[in-house]
Amino acid sequence: MRVALFITCLADGLYPDVAKATVGLLERLGHEVEVPLQQSCCGQMHINTGYPREAVPLIRNHVDAFAGYDAIVAPSASCTASIRHQHGEVASSIGDASLIASTAEIAARTYELSEFLTDVLEVTDVGAYYPHRVTYHPTCHSLRLLRVGDRPLQLLRQVRGIDLVELPDAESCCGFGGTFALKNPDVSTAMLADKMQNVLQTRAEVCAAGDSSCLMHIGGGLSRLKVGVRTVHLAEILAST
Amino acid sequence: MSDVTATARAEILDRIRRATSDRPSPQPIVRNYRTAGTTEADVELFVDRLVDYRATVHRGTPDQIEAILAARGIAQVIVPDGFDQSWLPTIGQLREPLGITELDSAAGVVTTCAVAVAETGTIVLDAGPGQGRRALSLIPDYHLVVVRAEQILASVPDAIAVLDPTRPLTWISGPSATSDIELKRVEGVHGPRTLDVLLLT
Amino acid sequence: MTFLGMPAASLTGGNLDGEQPFPEAARLSVGNAQLRRNLGAATHTIRGKRAAVVSELPDWQELRAAGAAIKDDVLANLERYLLQLEQQVTARGGTVHWARDAQEANRIVTDLVKATGASEVVKVKSMATQEIGLNEALEQAGIEAFETDLAELIVQLGHDKPSHILVPAIHRNRSEIREIFLREMPDVDPALTDVPAALAEAARGHLRRKFLTAEVAISGANFAVAETGTLAVVESEGNGRMCLTLPKTLITVMGIEKLVPTWRDLEVFLQLLPRSSTGERMNPYTSMWTGAVEGQQFHLVLLDNGRTATLADPQGRSALRCIRCSACLNVCPVYERAGGHAYGSVYPGPIGAVLSPQLTGVDRNPSLPYASTLCGACYDVCPVAIDIPSMLVHLRARVVDDKREQHRLPSPEQAAMAAASWTMRDSRRWTRALRAVRLSKPLRGWRLLPPPLSSWISSRDLPAAPAQSFRDWWTEREKSRDE
Numbered sequence: 005m006r007v008a009l010f011i012t013c014l015a016d017g018l019y020p021d022v023a024k025a026t027v028g029l030l031e032r033l034g035h036e037v038e039v040p041l042q043q044s045c046c047g048q049m050h051i052n053t054g055y056p057r058e059a060v061p062l063i064r065n066h067v068d069a070f071a072g073y074d075a076i077v078a079p080s081a082s083c084t085a086s087i088r089h090q091h092g093e094v095a096s097s098i099g100d101a102s103l104i105a106s107t108a109e110i111a112a113r114t115y116e117l118s119e120f121l122t123d124v125l126e127v128t129d130v131g132a133y134y135p136h137r138v139t140y141h142p143t144c145h146s147l148r149l150l151r152v153g154d155r156p157l158q159l160l161r162q163v164r165g166i167d168l169v170e171l172p173d174a175e176s177c178c179g180f181g182g183t184f185a186l187k188n189p190d191v192s193t194a195m196l197a198d199k200m201q202n203v204l205q206t207r208a209e210v211c212a213a214g215d216s217s218c219l220m221h222i223g224g225g226l227s228r229l230k231v232g233v234r235t236v237h238l239a240e241i242l243a244s245t
Numbered sequence: 246m247s248d249v250t251a252t253a254r255a256e257i258l259d260r261i262r263r264a265t266s267d268r269p270s271p272q273p274i275v276r277n278y279r280t281a282g283t284t285e286a287d288v289e290l291f292v293d294r295l296v297d298y299r300a301t302v303h304r305g306t307p308d309q310i311e312a313i314l315a316a317r318g319i320a321q322v323i324v325p326d327g328f329d330q331s332w333l334p335t336i337g338q339l340r341e342p343l344g345i346t347e348l349d350s351a352a353g354v355v356t357t358c359a360v361a362v363a364e365t366g367t368i369v370l371d372a373g374p375g376q377g378r379r380a381l382s383l384i385p386d387y388h389l390v391v392v393r394a395e396q397i398l399a400s401v402p403d404a405i406a407v408l409d410p411t412r413p414l415t416w417i418s419g420p421s422a423t424s425d426i427e428l429k430r431v432e433g434v435h436g437p438r439t440l441d442v443l444l445l446t
Numbered sequence: 447m448t449f450l451g452m453p454a455a456s457l458t459g460g461n462l463d464g465e466q467p468f469p470e471a472a473r474l475s476v477g478n479a480q481l482r483r484n485l486g487a488a489t490h491t492i493r494g495k496r497a498a499v500v501s502e503l504p505d506w507q508e509l510r511a512a513g514a515a516i517k518d519d520v521l522a523n524l525e526r527y528l529l530q531l532e533q534q535v536t537a538r539g540g541t542v543h544w545a546r547d548a549q550e551a552n553r554i555v556t557d558l559v560k561a562t563g564a565s566e567v568v569k570v571k572s573m574a575t576q577e578i579g580l581n582e583a584l585e586q587a588g589i590e591a592f593e594t595d596l597a598e599l600i601v602q603l604g605h606d607k608p609s610h611i612l613v614p615a616i617h618r619n620r621s622e623i624r625e626i627f628l629r630e631m632p633d634v635d636p637a638l639t640d641v642p643a644a645l646a647e648a649a650r651g652h653l654r655r656k657f658l659t660a661e662v663a664i665s666g667a668n669f670a671v672a673e674t675g676t677l678a679v680v681e682s683e684g685n686g687r688m689c690l691t692l693p694k695t696l697i698t699v700m701g702i703e704k705l706v707p708t709w710r711d712l713e714v715f716l717q718l719l720p721r722s723s724t725g726e727r728m729n730p731y732t733s734m735w736t737g738a739v740e741g742q743q744f745h746l747v748l749l750d751n752g753r754t755a756t757l758a759d760p761q762g763r764s765a766l767r768c769i770r771c772s773a774c775l776n777v778c779p780v781y782e783r784a785g786g787h788a789y790g791s792v793y794p795g796p797i798g799a800v801l802s803p804q805l806t807g808v809d810r811n812p813s814l815p816y817a818s819t820l821c822g823a824c825y826d827v828c829p830v831a832i833d834i835p836s837m838l839v840h841l842r843a844r845v846v847d848d849k850r851e852q853h854r855l856p857s858p859e860q861a862a863m864a865a866a867s868w869t870m871r872d873s874r875r876w877t878r879a880l881r882a883v884r885l886s887k888p889l890r891g892w893r894l895l896p897p898p899l900s901s902w903i904s905s906r907d908l909p910a911a912p913a914q915s916f917r918d919w920w921t922e923r924e925k926s927r928d929e
Contacts, residue, residue, distance in 0.1 A: 011916050013870065017880045018909050020916035027920075039920050041877075044870040050863055052820060054842030058867035065871050090839075148822030177779045181819025188817065189901035190473040194482070194783040195819075196905065224906030250554070254544040257702065260453040260754035261525045267760055271518030278505040278512060278714070294727060345658050345692070365720075365728035378740050379691045379733075383684065384658075402713040410676040410709045411538070413739045416716075416732035421684040424724045425597035425613050426620055426642040428488040428495075434596060434646045435653065436684025436731060 008038050008070055010078040010087075010114070012216070013045035019216045025243035026079045026117060032243070033125060037077075042069035047094075048086035053183045056094045060103075063091050067106040075124060076114045079239045081146030081214050084116040089149060116146065117239055118155040118214060128158045134244045135165035138236075139208035141199070141222065143215040144177050156214055156238055163241060169206045173198075180221035196225045203233060214238045281406035284399035286363045291397050292444070294366025298419025299432045300440040307332040307391065310355065313441055317387060323354040325381055327374025332391075341377065348380060353387030354437075359414075361397045362404050366419065368392060368442070369404060371412040379413055388437040390417075393445045452758035454807060460548035460751065461579050462806045464790015467813035472784035481785055484619045492776045495725025496827070502727070503717065512714045514831040517767035520705045521757060527672035527705045528748065534675025538737020540744040547751050552583035554747055555664065555697055559589050562695050564661040568653075570679060570689045571595035572666025573770055574699045574749055576608060576792040577805075580664070591664070592656050594685035596649050603630035609786025609794060611772040612723050617785055620645065627652075646683075653685065663689035667700040668769070669715060670746075673708045676736045677746070680719060680729050690733050695743040702748050703757075703766040715769060718829035722771035752805030761840045765800045767830040772797075774824035774834060780817055789814060796824035800837045808844045809852070815841035880915035 007030065015023040030037045046066055047059030066087070070076050078084050091107035121127055140160060146152045160168055179185065179195025199222060203211045211226070213219050216237055223235035292302050303313055310332050314322055321337035339351055357375030358368045368390050370376045375391075382388055398404050408414060421436030432438065464471060475481055500506050520527055532542045545551035559567055567584065569575065569591050581591040581602075593602040600615035601608050604626045608614030615623070624640040631652050638648055665686070669678040677698060679686045690696060706712060720729045738744040757763050775781045775795030786794035791802035791811070799818055803811035815838050824834045849857065856864065869875045895903055902908070 013876075016916045017883045018912065020912050020914065020919055023916040024919065039917070041917055041921070042873045044873060044876040047867075047870075050867060052839055052842070053859075053863065054815075054839075054844075054846035055860075055863045055867070056843050058863050061867060061871035065873075069873075089836075093836075144819070144821035144823075148826060175823075177819045177821035177823070179779070179819060181821070183898075184816065184819045186898035186901050187813075188469045188472060188780075189904060190469065190476045191780055191783050191817075192819075193905040194476045195779050220909055221906065224902070224908065227907040228905060249550075250543050253546050253550060256546060257544055257748070257750045257754065258525050258528070260750065261528075261702075261757065264453050264754045264758035264763075265522060265524065269518070269522040269760065269763075271522050272511075272515045274512055274515040274519060275508075276512055278508040281713070298730070349654075349658060362728075367728050372740075379687065383687050383691055401716050402710075405710060405713040405716075410671065410674040410734065411736045413736075414732075414734040415687065416728070416734075418726075418728035418730050420730070421682070422730045423596050423642075423646055423683045424492075424726075425595070425600070425615060425683075426623060426645055427484070428492045428613060428616065428724075429642060430724070430726070431642040431646055433643060434650055434683035434685070435594075435657065435688055 005035070005074045006038065006072070007035050008040055008073040008076045010043060010070065010076050010083065011039065012078055012080045012083045014216045014220070015079060018220070019237065022079050022216055022237040022239050025237065025239040026077065029130060029239060029243040030077065033127065033130060038073070040069045046083045046086045048083060048090065049182055051086065051090050051094060056097060059094055060098060063094055063107065064103065066091070067103070067110050070110050071106070073113065075120065076110065077117060077120045078114065079117045079214070079237060080216060081116045081143055081150050081152065082217060084114055085145045085149035087111055087114045116150055116152060116214065118152055118159055119150065121159060122155045129162035130159065130242050132163040132242045132244050133165050134163050134241045136210050137167040137169060137208045138210045138212050138241065139169050139171040139203060139206040140174070141171055141178065141211055141213040141218065142174055143213050143218045146214050147175060159238070159242060160212070169208055172202045172205055178218050178222050180218050182217070185221060196221060200225050200229065204231060208233065210234050210236045212236050212238055212241055279400060279402065281402040286397050286399040288363065288394060288397055288444070291361060291363035291366060294363070295419065295442055298366055300419050300442055302442045302444060304444045304446050306445065310389065310391070310443060311336050313389060313443060314353065317353070317439070317441070319352045319387060321352060323348070323351050323381055323385060325356055325375055325377025328355060328357065329375070345384070348384040351385045353389065354381050354385045355389045355391065356382050357391050358396060360404050360407055361392050362401055363397050364400045367404070368417045369408060370415045370417065371408060373412070379415055382415065383436060386437055387439045389441045389443060391443045391445065453754040460577055462577060462791045462793070462802050463810045466790065468788055468790070468817040469813060471788040471790060475785040475788050476783055481617055482783060484617055485782055485785055488613070488616050489776045489782050492725055496722060496773060496776065499721045499725055499727055503721070509714055509717055510829055510831055513718050513829055514767060516706055516711050516714060517830055518764070519707060520703065521763055521766055524702065524757065527707055528702060530672040531670055531675055531705060534673070535737055535746050538675055540675070540737045540746055543745060543747045545747055545749050545751070548578035551578050551699060551747055551749050551751070552580055555580060555699065556583055556587045556589065558695070558697055558745055559584065559662050560587065562662050564589070566590045566592065566660065567662045567664050568592050568594050568656055568660040568689050568693065570663065570665040570681065570686045571598045572664070572699060573611060573792060574666045574701050575664060578699070578749065578751060580699070592653070594653050594657070594689060596646065596683055599649055599653070600626060603627070607787055608792060610775060611770050611793065611795070617787070657688040657692060660689070660693045662695045662697065663693040664697045664699065665689055667698050667704055668719065669712060670700060670705050671709050671712065672705050674736055676709065676734050678712065678732060678734045680732045682724065682730045684731055687731055687733055690735065697745045697747065699747045699749060702750055702753050719769055719771055722773040722827065722829040755807065756801070756804040759804065762800070762804050762837055764832050765797065765804060765837060767832055768797050768801065769830060771829055773827040773829065777823040777827050779821060779823070780819065784817070789817065796834045797832070800834055800841060803841055808841060808848050812845045812848070815845055877917060880917065883911050883915070884913065
């Protein structure tokens with residue numbers, strides 16, 4: 005099986021440890037990972053902000069970069085959802101038959117990390133050790149676009165040393181929403197405040213999630229509060245030994 | 246039809262034609278939900294639902310009607326045409342024609358019903374015999390409905406299947422209520438604030 | 447994307463947009479702690495109730511799919527069904543009127559009321575008449591309109607605006623409602639408490655005489671059956687029954703999309719609507735009537751007001767499936783914080799964010815499609831499966847296209863999006879750009895940054911820029927492996 009990593013633009017530029025952890029984890033499980041460097045961004049930000057036209061070259065680049073792999077793994081539910089649901093729609097809107105076909109091809113082989121581990125590799129115990137009190141925030145796109153269900157929790161429950169605590173009102177959005185956080189700062193901040201309060205209520209040291217974007221938002225807020233709670237990507241916990 | 250409304254009508258219809266010029270082809274309507282006749286009516290469920298709505302349910306025979314009314318302190322009741330006279334041997338009766346003022350000052354009303362729905366605790370009136378026009382079961386503050394066991398159907402589709410849409414229909418699920426204050430249900434606004442149901446067994 | 451030759455929304459009058467863009471209006475409401483407490487408590491109550499009664503039905507998803515398909519059939523064959531409805535209502539003694547926009551509908555209703563000689567009307571809660579601003583139009587014609595739904599009454603007496611589709615006074619708690627009643631109801635008991643049952647009783651006393659003496663009633667409709675001409679109003683309090691039953695003249699104003707094709711179709715919607723809206727297995731009262739009944743005069747006003755413009759967008763038209771249950775409002779995290787008034791339209795929340803801009807044209811509501819994090823909670827609960835998040839994304843593109851058409855010079859956002867696209871479509875440019883991220887390292891400690899970053903750092907720290915991008919790390923690792 006030829007496995008490619010879709011780094012995601014956010015991990016590439018701001019959270020390289022998340023991508024390194026994903027590679028490390030997959031290699032530990034015995035899989036060689038390739039990283040086609042032609043990749044950049046899935047274009048979700050453009051599509052979701054109203055610029056599908058500007059997303060088209062990014063989508064073309066993405067399908068070119070990942071042609072020929074058996075599986076493409078991304079440490080992001082949101083980007084995976086964009087590839088799975090939005091790329092084909094944008095291709096259809098411009099009536100490009102070959103792009104419609106190639107986006108469908110790539111979409112069918114793209115997996116969010118927890119999906120890849122539990123569905124393709126069929127593992128839940130990845131041999132991780134992480135002696136910390138952790139609460140898990142299920143991101144909206146993992147829950148309601150990808151429907152990953154409790155896959156991330158199945159993985160986390162098998163981690164040795166972990167003290168996994170339930171997050172109250174876990175399924176509520178954290179308020180990030182991409183450019184929403186910039187366009188609607190007051191509502192975004194109000195949602196973030198409630199999310200942080202729920203995180204703090206758990207007395208966890210670490211708030212984990214499967215999307216660096218939401219973690220950037222929650223982590224940025226927690227850092228401002230100076231309460232000592234860190235945000236850590238699911239991949240980093242699973243890679244930890 | 247006036248010229249203005251004729252013009253408006255023609256223009257709206259023309260807009261609709263242009264708006265759907267792409268000839269939308271919707272998914273076929275699949276009725277694989279529980280349709281009429283697929284579920285057994287559950288009388289206990291019906292009672293449970295009514296109680297949940299704060300209606301009071303009595304079970305028994307028509308000769309209990311006057312006792313139920315007496316227990317509510319009702320000495321005179323509105324009786325719609327077609328209501329079985331033998332069920333009310335002694336109580337004072339108000340009969341049609343009745344004006345709004347008489348309806349407003351009446352202590353209560355007794356009616357039969359057309360059908361009932363167990364799953365939702367609903368009783369449907371269709372202005373048939375024993376039910377009268379809609380105002381009779383609306384203006385008095387007390388309503389006693391007599392339901393025969395065989396009128397209880399399982400589900401909403403079962404009721405729709407037997408009701409006649411050309412009759413004025415009133416679907417009643419408990420006494421008048423509102424959820425307008427903090428989205429919590431409280432009973433008792435404009436319709437009858439007390440609903441008693443006599444289930445004939 | 448433009449729709450050449452298609453009906454464009456060009457509305458006159460109505461309550462479908464506000465004076466402020468959403469983010470500015472939301473700033474005010476987010477800062478109102480009382481409002482947030484009221485909304486948070488109410489929406490959490492109803493979420494739990496809805497979830498419980500929906501989970502009781504083993505065939506909920508089947509009903510939902512049928513509901514969506516029935517409404518799509520209505521939209522695909524709207525002309526045929528409207529003509530069928532008109533014929534049935536007319537054959538049974540009703541009169542059908544057609545209104546292209548709010549102003550036309552208001553004129554029709556005002557003329558009908560004037561013709562009866564009445565100077566007062568009682569009203570059943572109706573979104574359509576809120577949308578067209580009927581009460582204001584009647585007032586100008588010297589006709590007083592009395593709202594009879596408890597929440598509408600609270601809004602009317604409080605000289606306020608509705609903030610929710612189902613419960614227009616959701617932003618008020620019991621003690622605020624008590625204060626409004628004490629201030630505005632001349633006949634109220636001064637010892638009135640804030641117990642909800644006592645407040646409901648006060649409303650009963652206040653409106654009783656109006657119901658019993660009203661000559662004209664105005665209602666909306668939840669459903670109209672094309673096949674039979676039957677209209678349905680779904681309610682709780684009995685104010686609907688009072689209005690529909692007692693006055694000699696009944697005028698119903700209804701959007702042209704509120705149809706269902708057949709009588710049987712109601713078996714689907716009478717299950718979907720109450721469970722989704724008030725979280726009840728069935729609402730206390732549903733009235734159905736066909737044509738003019740029990741000696742009444744009956745007028746039906748069919749309203750376009752931007753609906754045909756909505757119908758013209760293949761990716762937006764399914765917003766017209768909406769049955770106004772408001773389940774999407776109750777689960778929306780943005781609505782919960784911002785409240786209904788921030789949307790500026792009588793249709794707030796997720797459905798309002800897709801419906802209002804389509805009814806008015808996106809130029810009049812450009813901020814609403816962005817009033818969402820695209821979290822998807824609305825789509826999950828929608829009883830007619832409107833994919834609101836995807837539609838919001840589609841409407842954002844329409845907003846951007848509209849701005850491009852209006853202005854020659856690209857906005858800063860357009861320039862930034864174009865630049866990002868240019869950089870990221872080419873891996874060499876992208877690799878170089880990521881190296882530049884390191885240069886931003888000192889920014890982390892800053893408290894003054896230009897927009898839009900200024901709004902980020904108002905409440906959040908920026909992440910620390912890493913020493914090296916992942917791709918540079920990977921390239922080095924691959925090199926060292928080859929050596």
